[in-house]
Amino acid sequence: MNRFVIAEASKCIGCRTCEIACAMAHPVGKGADMLSPQNFSPRLTIVRAGTITTPILCRQCDDAPCVRACPSGAIIYGQDSVQVLQERCVGCKTCVVACPYGAMTVVSVPAAGQAGSMLVSQKMKSEAQKCDLCSDRAEGPACIPSCPTKALHLVDKEAMAASLRKRQEQAALNLATNLQF
Amino acid sequence: MKKVITVCPYCGSGCKINLLVKDNKVVGAEGANGVTNQGELCLKGYYGWDFLNDTKLLTPRLKQPMIRRQRGGDLEAVSWDEAIEFASSRLKAIKEKYGPDSIMLTGSSRGTGNESNYVAQKFARAVIGTNNIDCCARVCHGPSVAGLMTTLGNGAMSNSICEIEDTKCILVFGYNAADSHPIVARRILKAKEKGAKIIVCDPRYIETARLADIFLPLKNGSNMALVNAFANVLIQEGLFDKEFVANYSEGFEEYKAMVAKYTPEYTAEITGLDPELVRQAIRMYAGAETATILWGMGVTQWGQAVDVVKGLSSLATITGNLGKPNVGVGPVRGQNNVQGACDMGTLPNTLPGYYYVTDAAAREKFAKAWGVASIPSEKGYGLTDVPHKILEGKIKANYVFGEDPLQTEPELSLVRKAFAELELIIVQDIFMTKTAMIADVIFPATSWGEHENVFSSADRGFQRCYKAIDPPADHNVKDDWEIHSMMARAMGYPMKYNNAQEIWDELRGLCDLYAGATYEKMADLGYVQWPCPTEDHPGTPWLYEGKKFDTPTGKALLFAAEWRAPLEKVDADYPLGLCTVREVGHYSCRSMTGNCSALQTLADEPGFVQVHPEDAKKFGIKDQSLVWVSSRRGKVITRANLNNRVNQGAVYMTYQWWIGACNELTVDHLDPISKTPEYKYCAVKVEAIADQSWAENYVQTEYSKMKADMRKAALA
Numbered sequence: 001m002n003r004f005v006i007a008e009a010s011k012c013i014g015c016r017t018c019e020i021a022c023a024m025a026h027p028v029g030k031g032a033d034m035l036s037p038q039n040f041s042p043r044l045t046i047v048r049a050g051t052i053t054t055p056i057l058c059r060q061c062d063d064a065p066c067v068r069a070c071p072s073g074a075i076i077y078g079q080d081s082v083q084v085l086q087e088r089c090v091g092c093k094t095c096v097v098a099c100p101y102g103a104m105t106v107v108s109v110p111a112a113g114q115a116g117s118m119l120v121s122q123k124m125k126s127e128a129q130k131c132d133l134c135s136d137r138a139e140g141p142a143c144i145p146s147c148p149t150k151a152l153h154l155v156d157k158e159a160m161a162a163s164l165r166k167r168q169e170q171a172a173l174n175l176a177t178n179l180q181f
Numbered sequence: 182m183k184k185v186i187t188v189c190p191y192c193g194s195g196c197k198i199n200l201l202v203k204d205n206k207v208v209g210a211e212g213a214n215g216v217t218n219q220g221e222l223c224l225k226g227y228y229g230w231d232f233l234n235d236t237k238l239l240t241p242r243l244k245q246p247m248i249r250r251q252r253g254g255d256l257e258a259v260s261w262d263e264a265i266e267f268a269s270s271r272l273k274a275i276k277e278k279y280g281p282d283s284i285m286l287t288g289s290s291r292g293t294g295n296e297s298n299y300v301a302q303k304f305a306r307a308v309i310g311t312n313n314i315d316c317c318a319r320v321c322h323g324p325s326v327a328g329l330m331t332t333l334g335n336g337a338m339s340n341s342i343c344e345i346e347d348t349k350c351i352l353v354f355g356y357n358a359a360d361s362h363p364i365v366a367r368r369i370l371k372a373k374e375k376g377a378k379i380i381v382c383d384p385r386y387i388e389t390a391r392l393a394d395i396f397l398p399l400k401n402g403s404n405m406a407l408v409n410a411f412a413n414v415l416i417q418e419g420l421f422d423k424e425f426v427a428n429y430s431e432g433f434e435e436y437k438a439m440v441a442k443y444t445p446e447y448t449a450e451i452t453g454l455d456p457e458l459v460r461q462a463i464r465m466y467a468g469a470e471t472a473t474i475l476w477g478m479g480v481t482q483w484g485q486a487v488d489v490v491k492g493l494s495s496l497a498t499i500t501g502n503l504g505k506p507n508v509g510v511g512p513v514r515g516q517n518n519v520q521g522a523c524d525m526g527t528l529p530n531t532l533p534g535y536y537y538v539t540d541a542a543a544r545e546k547f548a549k550a551w552g553v554a555s556i557p558s559e560k561g562y563g564l565t566d567v568p569h570k571i572l573e574g575k576i577k578a579n580y581v582f583g584e585d586p587l588q589t590e591p592e593l594s595l596v597r598k599a600f601a602e603l604e605l606i607i608v609q610d611i612f613m614t615k616t617a618m619i620a621d622v623i624f625p626a627t628s629w630g631e632h633e634n635v636f637s638s639a640d641r642g643f644q645r646c647y648k649a650i651d652p653p654a655d656h657n658v659k660d661d662w663e664i665h666s667m668m669a670r671a672m673g674y675p676m677k678y679n680n681a682q683e684i685w686d687e688l689r690g691l692c693d694l695y696a697g698a699t700y701e702k703m704a705d706l707g708y709v710q711w712p713c714p715t716e717d718h719p720g721t722p723w724l725y726e727g728k729k730f731d732t733p734t735g736k737a738l739l740f741a742a743e744w745r746a747p748l749e750k751v752d753a754d755y756p757l758g759l760c761t762v763r764e765v766g767h768y769s770c771r772s773m774t775g776n777c778s779a780l781q782t783l784a785d786e787p788g789f790v791q792v793h794p795e796d797a798k799k800f801g802i803k804d805q806s807l808v809w810v811s812s813r814r815g816k817v818i819t820r821a822n823l824n825n826r827v828n829q830g831a832v833y834m835t836y837q838w839w840i841g842a843c844n845e846l847t848v849d850h851l852d853p854i855s856k857t858p859e860y861k862y863c864a865v866k867v868e869a870i871a872d873q874s875w876a877e878n879y880v881q882t883e884y885s886k887m888k889a890d891m892r893k894a895a896l897a
Contacts, residue, residue: 010391012388013358013366013370013388015359015360015765016224017224017363020228020779023779023782035778035779035782036782037785053391148221148367149366149367149370150221
C-alpha cells in the first residue's frame with residue numbers, strides 16, 4: 001500500500017502554514033534561499049469550499065491515473081508512493097487532467113545551465129509537481145509538524161490497519177447496542 | 182548554531198519561539214514549549230523572522246539617524262548627537278511656545294517591549310509634562326479596556342488562553358480566531374473535541390463557524406441588539422444565576438428595564454436572525470456548567486463598542502461565569518504587546534499599573550519616584566483625537582514610536598492633511614514606513630531579536646524575549662529606551678538606564694500589580710500573569726477570586742444600552758458596507774511581515790476585497806479581477822475574491838495593503854467613550870475595470886514606485 005498524507009478537515013483552520021512549509025521543503029530553482037512568487041510552488045493547497053476548509057494533496061493512489069496517463073513514463077511508483085522523474089517530464093499536463101484530486105500541477109522552472117556554457121541559461125523546464133512525501137527529507141513530510149492544530153497525518157499500512165480495526169470495533173459495538181430483531 | 186528563546190512578535194497569543202542563530206544571523210525558528218503555544222506555531226511564528234536580514238522586499242530597514250532640515254526637502258543622514266540635538270531643541274521650543282500639551286506621543290504595541298513603553302510614557306509625563314500618549318489599543322481593544330474597567334474593574338482577559346479548552350461552552354462574538362490568533366483557534370478546536378458547545382456570532386461564515394453548534398450570522402452593525410436580546414431571554418426565561426446577581430452584581434433593575442423591549446422577536450429585523458435560534462444560543466450558553474465569551478475587533482471597532490463590551494461582560498456576570506477557572510470574558514488582544522503597552526501606561530488616562538492620572542496619591546508616588554514636582558492630572562489626547570487636535574491647532578508636534586498612523590488610522594486623507602500641519606514629526610521605528618516618509622526626524626531602533634525585553638500576552642502573561650543577535654555592523658541603531666533617554670537628557674532630565682532589567686525593576690517597584698514579576702521568574706519559558714503582587718506570588722491565571730471584583734464597590738456592574746445603527750448608510754451610490762478585517766499571514770501595517778519572503782510571497786499587493794457571488798453578479802465583478810473600491814473619502818484598487826462565506830450586502834478588505842489601502846475608505850467615526858473608529862462599517866461601491874491589463878500594470882507600477890521611493894529615502 002502506498003503511504004499518503006491526509007488532513008482531518010474538522011481540524012483545519014485554513015491558516016496556510018502547511019502551504020509555506022511545503023513550498024520551503026521544495027525550493028524551485030537553484031540557490032533559492034528566499035521564496036518569491038516565481039519559486040513559490042506548494043504541492044498542497046488549502047481549499048475553502050462551502051463548509052469545508054482543508055488542504056488538498058496527492059492521495060498516492062495504488063492504481064494511479066497519473067501513472068497510467070503519463071506518455072513519457074515520468075511518473076512511477078517508488079518509496080511506497082507515487083514519484084515523478086522530472087528529467088522525463090515533457091509538461092504535457094495529461095497527468096493534471098487525469099488526477100481526480102487536482103493534486104498535480106505542471107510548472108515551469110529555470111533549467112540548469114549547460115556545463116561549460118558561457119551564458120547563464122534562461123531555458124525553462126517543465127515539472128509535474130505533486131506531493132512526494134518529502135522523500136528527500138529525513139524527518140518525513142514537512143507539512144505534518146508545521147500544522148498548529150495537528151490536522152495532517154501520514155497514513156501508512158500500520159496506521160491504516162489501526163484505523164480499520166478501530167472502525168470495525170466501533171461497528172461491532174453499534175451492532176451490539178442498536179440492532180434488535 | 183545556538184537557540185535563543187523569544188516570544189513571537191506578531192499576535193497576542195504569546196507563543197514562545199526558539200530562534201536558530203548562526204554567526205549572528207537568524208536562520209530559522211522552531212516552536213518552544215511555551216505556556217500558551219505548547220510547542221506549536223503558526224505561519225507568522227515559523228516564517229516571520231527574515232525581516233531581520235533587511236530583505237527590502239517591501240521597505241528598507243532604518244539604519245542611521247536622519248533629519249529633514251526643511252519640509253519637502255530630502256532626509257539627511259546625521260550622527261546621533263546631531264539628530265538628538267535637532268529633535269530635542271525643536272521639541273523644547275514647541276513646549277515653551279505652546280505648552281507641553283501641544284506635544285503628542287505614542288507608545289508601541291509591537292516588537293519593542295514593555296520596558297521601552299514604560300520609558301516612553303515616563304518621557305511624556307516626566308520630561309514633556311503631558312498625558313498625551315496613547316498606543317494602538319485605541320484603534321483596537323480600547324473599548325474592551327474601557328468597558329471592562331467599568332463593569333469588572335480590570336480591562337484584560339479575565340481567564341487564561343489555556344483555560345479555553347476546558348470550558349464547556351464558548352460564545353465567539355465578532356472574533357475570527359483562525360485568522361487573528363491561529364494558536365488560540367487551536368484551543369477552541371480542543372474545547373470542541375472535549376465536548377464544549379460552540380456558538381459563533383459573526384456576519385461571515387468564519388472558520389470557527391464550521392465547528393459551531395449554533396451559528397448566528399447577524400447583520401453588520403447589530404451587535405448591541407443581539408447582546409440585549411441575549412440578556413432579555415436570560416431574564417425572561419429565568420436562566421440567570423439569581424444568587425450571583427443578588428450578591429455580586431449591581432444595577433440589575435436598570436439592566437432588566439433596558440433590555441425589556443429587546444426580545445429576539447423585536448431585534449429580528451435589526452439582526453436578521455431567527456428569534457428561535459437566538460433563544461437556543463443563549464440557552465446553550467446559560468445552560469453550560471462553565472462558559473467563556475471571546476471577542477475581537479468585530480465587537481470593538483464600531484461607533485458603539487464600549488456599550489457592547491459592557492453588555493457581553495453583563496452576560497458573563499448574570500450567568501455567574503466569572504471568578505472561577507474556565508469561564509470569563511476574553512477580549513483577545515491583537516498586537517503582540519498591545520496588552521503590554523496598556524500595562525505600561527502608554528494610555529492618556531492611566532499610569533503604569535493602571536493607576537488613573539486623576540488619582541492624586543498615585544501621581545504623587547510616580548512624581549516622587551521620577552524626581553519631578555508633579556505629573557499632569559488631566560487625561561491626555563487619544564490617538565484618534567490627533568488629526569482633529571492638529572487641525573484645531575492644539576497639537577504641534579507628534580513623536581510617533583513604532584507605529585504607522587498613515588497606514589493604520591481611519592480616513593487616511595484626513596490624517597495626511599492633519600500631519601502636514603504639524604511643526605515637528607519624529608518617527609522612531611525599525612523600517613521606513615508611510616509616516617517615516619514625511620518625518621522631520623527619524624530615529625532608527627533595534628528590532629525584536631536585537632534586544633531583550635518583556636512582552637505581555639493577551640491573557641496578562643509576562644514573558645521574556647532574549648536577545649538573539651547584535652544589529653548588523655552597518656546599522657547605527659539604538660534600543661528604543663536608550664533613544665528616549667537621550668532625548669530626555671538633551672531636554673534637561675537625567676534619564677539613564679544600563680539595561681532593560683533596570684527599567685523593569687523600576688516599574689515593578691511602582692506597580693502593585695507587577696511587583697512580584699521578576700526577570701528570574703520569567704526566565705526561559707517562565708510565564709507570570711499579573712496581578713503578581715509579591716515575589717513569592719505565582720501570578721494570577723484567572724481574576725476575581727471569591728467573586729470580588731476590582732470595581733469601587735467590589736461588585737460587577739450590569740449594563741445595557743439602546744442599540745445605535747452604524748454612522749454611514751448604504752445608498753444607491755455606495756450600496757455595500759465595507760468591513761475591514763485581517764490577513765492571516767500579515768501583521769499590523771505590514772512593515773515587518775511584508776519583509777518576510779514566505780509571508781510576502783503567500784499574500785501580496787493589492788490584497789483582496791471579499792465579495793458575495795450574488796453581489797459580484799449584480800456589479801459585474803469577476804473573481805480575481807482587479808476592481809476599484811471607493812467610498813465618499815477615497816478610492817483604491819484591489820482584487821476581487823468571490824466568496825460565498827461572506828454575507829450579501831457587505832464586502833471585506835484586509836488592512837495590511839499599502840496600495841489596496843482600505844483605510845483610504847474608512848470613516849473617522851468614533852465610539853464616544855473609547856474613541857475607537859468604526860473600521861467595521863462604511864458605505865462603498867465596487868466597480869469593475871474593463872482593461873485588466875492596464876489595471877495589472879497600474880498596480881505593479883504604483884507598487885514599484887512606492888518601494889523605490891522608500892528605498893531612496895532610506896539611503897539618504
